[in-house]
Amino acid sequence: MLLNIDPLLDGDILKTLRDMGHGDELVIADTNFPSSAVAHATILGRPLKMVGADISDVFRAVLSVLPLDGFVPDNAWRMEVVGSPAVMPPVQLEALEQLQAAQGDDASFKSIERMEFYERAKKAYAVLITGEQRHYSCFILKKGVVSPPDEGTRHDH
Secondary structure (H helix, E strand, C coil): CCCCCCCCCCHHHHHHHHHCCCCCEEEEECCCCCHHHHHCCCCCCCCEEECCCCHHHHHHHHHCCCCECCCCCCCEEEECECCECCCCCHHHHHHHHHHHHHHCCCCCCEEECHHHHHHHHHCCCEEEEECCCCCCCCEEEEECCCCCCCCCCCCCC
16 A cells, blocks of 8 residues: 555556556546457557446546646547437446546546447557446546646646
8 A cells, every 4th residue: 555546556557657648548448348359459458457446436546646638628538328429327427527526627528439439449558447337437538747846737848
């Protein structure tokens, strides 16, 4: 155990999140997502696992250490419900609640059609398999930057 580090973030996950650069993307996926197959196409080349956690716990833990990209209009995506792209099921609303807790009330998910999501996921840095069993618990987060303490948040790098 470490101080100020969520215990769900094991060494492998922390190393991967640290190794990601500005603009790299992390897929957070439910148990139904073809995580292992998709992960082989990613930069990391293998899946990360946080199988004992639901989506709220995963988002809380990941967003406690991962800054999101502030240089782009969209930095978080959700998989659309097939046939109902505007619908956000309860599991996505729970993830949104954690996103807004970490990033502010204006934070939101852009939606991506299911097959487009799979293709984008293959280009990600890594895929994190969760223990979430509810459908449409699949998200992508774009990593931002950490500014030096004396500079505050800057968006002109």
